[in-house]
Amino acid sequence: MGSYEPDQPEPQNLWIETPCIPSATLSRAAGCNIFLKLENLQPSGSFKSRGIGYMMQKAMFGKRTSDAHFYCSSGGNAGLACATAAAILNRPCTIVVPLSTKEHIIEKLRLLGAKVHQAGSHWALADAHLRSELLANDSVGVYVPPFDHPDIWEGASTLVDEIIAQVKSYNVSQIDGIICNCGGGGLLNGIMTGVEKNFSTSSSSHPKPKPRVLALETIGADSLNASVHAGHLVTLPAITSIATSLGAQRVSEESFRWSQEASYLTSLVVSDAEAVAATMRFADDARMLVEVACGATIATVYNGDLRRVLGGEEMSDEEWRGKNVVVIVCGGSNVSLDALGVWGEQFGVRDMDMYKKRI
Numbered sequence: 001m002g003s004y005e006p007d008q009p010e011p012q013n014l015w016i017e018t019p020c021i022p023s024a025t026l027s028r029a030a031g032c033n034i035f036l037k038l039e040n041l042q043p044s045g046s047f048k049s050r051g052i053g054y055m056m057q058k059a060m061f062g063k064r065t066s067d068a069h070f071y072c073s074s075g076g077n078a079g080l081a082c083a084t085a086a087a088i089l090n091r092p093c094t095i096v097v098p099l100s101t102k103e104h105i106i107e108k109l110r111l112l113g114a115k116v117h118q119a120g121s122h123w124a125l126a127d128a129h130l131r132s133e134l135l136a137n138d139s140v141g142v143y144v145p146p147f148d149h150p151d152i153w154e155g156a157s158t159l160v161d162e163i164i165a166q167v168k169s170y171n172v173s174q175i176d177g178i179i180c181n182c183g184g185g186g187l188l189n190g191i192m193t194g195v196e197k198n199f200s201t202s203s204s205s206h207p208k209p210k211p212r213v214l215a216l217e218t219i220g221a222d223s224l225n226a227s228v229h230a231g232h233l234v235t236l237p238a239i240t241s242i243a244t245s246l247g248a249q250r251v252s253e254e255s256f257r258w259s260q261e262a263s264y265l266t267s268l269v270v271s272d273a274e275a276v277a278a279t280m281r282f283a284d285d286a287r288m289l290v291e292v293a294c295g296a297t298i299a300t301v302y303n304g305d306l307r308r309v310l311g312g313e314e315m316s317d318e319e320w321r322g323k324n325v326v327v328i329v330c331g332g333s334n335v336s337l338d339a340l341g342v343w344g345e346q347f348g349v350r351d352m353d354m355y356k357k358r359i
Helices: 024-030 048-063 077-089 103-111 124-136 150-156 158-170 186-198 223-230 254-261 272-286 290-304 303-313 317-322 337-346
Strands: 020-022 033-039 069-073 093-097 115-118 142-146 178-180 212-218 265-270 322-327
Touching: 020 158, 024 033, 024 272, 024 290, 033 048, 033 158, 048 069, 048 077, 048 142, 048 150, 048 158, 048 186, 069 077, 077 093, 077 103, 077 186, 077 290, 093 103, 093 124, 103 115, 103 223, 115 124, 124 142, 142 223, 142 290, 142 337, 150 158, 150 186, 158 186, 178 186, 178 290, 186 212, 186 254, 212 223, 212 303, 223 265, 223 303, 254 265, 265 303, 272 290, 290 303, 290 322, 303 317
Parallel strands: 033 322, 069 093, 069 142, 093 115, 178 212, 178 322, 212 265
Antiparallel strands: 020 033
């Protein structure tokens, strides 16, 4: 076993503080003040760099060794975050992806120096292969789950720390809403942890109201929403949405717990068509290309869900205009102009009102 080298990168080297910027175009579409938290600018291309980078750095310190070999099961973004962090740490990593994983994702992983194995028709089978066939036989192996670990949630919670500091430069003292998507729940759990940490009634003599949190899924990848409606954790029989990055058949227990205990959290579902339309319109409005999974979050700005859920029927237009909402632009690498064009044709996006209603 080698000794841990104290000059190895600090946690902030594995992810960056991303901008949180106002968007005049999306604000006009929503009717309130929209801020974009640009997690698509993380080193790996998605928010996953935060939580997974934090966990991997903590594992290195915890083992006090430079011999760690990281293992992650993922169909895309978590694997890319693991491989990116491992390259910075100069440590080997192995990523196990389902057989359905696109070749361009596999190529990206290999370019980062990762060993890539393909196994199973979906993530759960790939993960089982990783655990039983690879990790079990490596004495220095470190398992990096894609979403279900407290260290990942703690790393993701730094999003909220940054947002609170960043909006102050725009003379914003109150955040009324934070909008994110939910796959397995790593991002959502981090945001909820961050909200509780920064808006705790016990941490200030004059606590500010907690922002409403909206967690978005697509139909066919809606394990959280199905669990909320059932009143217990539900395992989806299959993932049928094209937003495969949201494709956890069973959301984390922690996410379900938050849905039951936090009155300020709301679970919402949009269609694949709405997610695609939002992704295409966002590309025009913000000049950024993001995954359809991210488009599910952005869809609430364009389809009226944001006003309906956060504003309600009682709120006047004038009052709604003063609300401040942060949209987590989570990014993602499983997208291309060609794929977006195909989906746009498939769902008839250019004929949809939420796409045609341009600014």
